Amino acid sequence: MGSRMGTKRKIILAGNWKMNKTSIEAIDLANALNRELGDVQEVDVVICPAYTALSEVHEVLTDSNIRLGAQDLHWENAGAFTGEVSALMLKSVGVEYVIIGHSERRQYFGETNDSVNKKLKAALKNGLLPIVCVGENLKEREAGKTFAVVQNHCEGSLAGLTPDELRQVVLAYEPVWAIGTGKTATPAQAQEVHQFIRGLLGKMFSADAAAGVRIQYGGSVTPENIAELIAGEDIDGALVGGASLKGESFVKIVKHCCGILK
């Protein structure tokens, strides 16, 4: 396996808190993270609480290097879309990043490449930095369709973007079979797909834009496996679910990536 040495891509670690944490619990966790990671400069750190806690967590993060992210958005800025939240609304409470097309949304809420694409364009138009998720499920991997599925997700989700717009996007390769299951892709499996994605982006956009895009790995990342995953040449960070819900484990993951912990 290669190594990230020599790449100019800054590592980005994002915690996806999913539908967890009341406002008070979210404030507590954000405070704990801020104490340990508020000054971190070596890597980008993003936390993505539920909508209900965004405003309060933003206050906790005043003067912090930790950035605020949301877990989804609607593609319109306003209108009769009961239950939805727009890019404008997210920006108004201090959100800078937004996860789009997470596999749980594709699996349980009918998210498609088409809706991901519309959300991505809305995020970019409004100055939010998107984290776009792609990845195959177990059946697809076992049927040898991993690359075809990932290609389909990338082509569909990123359709119509310019190379300059692509530069604003973070991609997250998340094999669905590794999410919340405790099964992690091996570093070689992850690197293989990341390399494939970068090559594909090179063909879809330009070699230069593809070389600059950060691609996170997601799927049961822990303090124990982050170091070997991040060693992959095309692995530029992690999207972390379960292990981001405990301050201690997320802090360790970040510190490993800063070279503070070995």
Ligand code: PEP
């Ligand atoms: C995720 O939800 O994006 C994720 C990777 O979850 P976990 O780390 O729990 O597998």
